[in-house]
Amino acid sequence: MRHSRKAVLAATVGLGLAATLGGIAPTxxxxxxxxxDSAGYAAYERxxxxxxxxxxxxxxxxxxxxxxxxxxxxxxAVTVTYNTRSAPSFRSQIASSTQIxxxxxxxxxxxxxxxxxxxxxxxxNDSRGSYASTDGHGRGYIFLDYRQNQQYNSTRVTAHETGxxxxxxxxxxxxxxxxxxxxxxxxxxxxxxxxxxxxxRVNQLxxxxxxxxxxxxxx
Numbered sequence: 001m002r003h004s005r006k007a008v009l010a011a012t013v014g015l016g017l018a019a020t021l022g023g024i025a026p027t028x029x030x031x032x033x034x035x036x037d038s039a040g041y042a043a044y045e046r047x048x049x050x051x052x053x054x055x056x057x058x059x060x061x062x063x064x065x066x067x068x069x070x071x072x073x074x075x076x077a078v079t080v081t082y083n084t085r086s087a088p089s090f091r092s093q094i095a096s097s098t099q100i101x102x103x104x105x106x107x108x109x110x111x112x113x114x115x116x117x118x119x120x121x122x123x124x125n126d127s128r129g130s131y132a133s134t135d136g137h138g139r140g141y142i143f144l145d146y147r148q149n150q151q152y153n154s155t156r157v158t159a160h161e162t163g164x165x166x167x168x169x170x171x172x173x174x175x176x177x178x179x180x181x182x183x184x185x186x187x188x189x190x191x192x193x194x195x196x197x198x199x200x201r202v203n204q205l206x207x208x209x210x211x212x213x214x215x216x217x218x219x
Contacts, residue, residue, distance in 0.1 A: 051170070058167050060140050061118050075209035077106065080165065081113045087121035090144050090158065094121055097158040100192060101166065104199045108166060108206035119165060121158075130157055132164060152183065155192040167205040168198055 065078050084091050098110045119132070120141045129148040133140055142161045149157055160182050164170075174181035176189035179198055194202070 055169075058164060061165055065118065069209050072209075078108045078206055078209050079111050080108060080119075081111050081117035083113050083115055083117045083120045085115070085120070086141075087123040087144055089123050089146075090121060090149070090154065093144075093149075093154040093158045096155045096192070097162050100155075100159050101162060101194075101202075104194055105166070105202045105206070107203045107208070110162070130161055132161060152187055153190050153192065156189065159192045159194070163194065163198065163202075166202045168194075168201060 061080060065080060069075060069078070082094075084094050087094065094112075098112065102109055118140075121144060122141050123144045123146065125147065126143060126145050129145045130143060131145075132142045142158075142165070144154075144158065144161070156179070160179055163180055168180050170182055171178060171180045172182055172184035174184060176185040176191050177195050179191065179194040181189075
């Protein structure tokens, strides 16, 4: 998929995650992932394009949930909605990711809706691996790549990508215990959960229904 730089914040978010829990959801058309595929995922994940797009995607979600805050200034927790209609093969992993995040943080909650939503999940094949894209108007989607999800753990991939929606940047030099280390620890990493620092950061970003400015990236 290609995004014109002239499009309004049409940012492709390589919501990196070259390392995500054990593969799944491959279809009959998905060929086995290779070492070359892994290298390609890693290169895109670490690119400036991916970093800029990750920030743009989070900011797009910020604009979308601003309506909730305006309608209810005393809101203690914001609900970010999503739909899975275009990612039927990954519904189990998406449900697990939602459960992980909703049990890990208190100031923002994820909720599935049948149509629309703040963002959606999609599936298919892309040499860059899994990523997210935004139109810059508070709407976007997370794309889950078949090959990458064969090579890495799908729940970790999905939870990592969703972490970007909640405001967390990539930190590939981190250990497996850090969800946003993505593919850095390698394909053997099986951790789908954010660590205490990541949970604290998301709660801080969404404190009292508000979102702090900036991503505070460290990687």
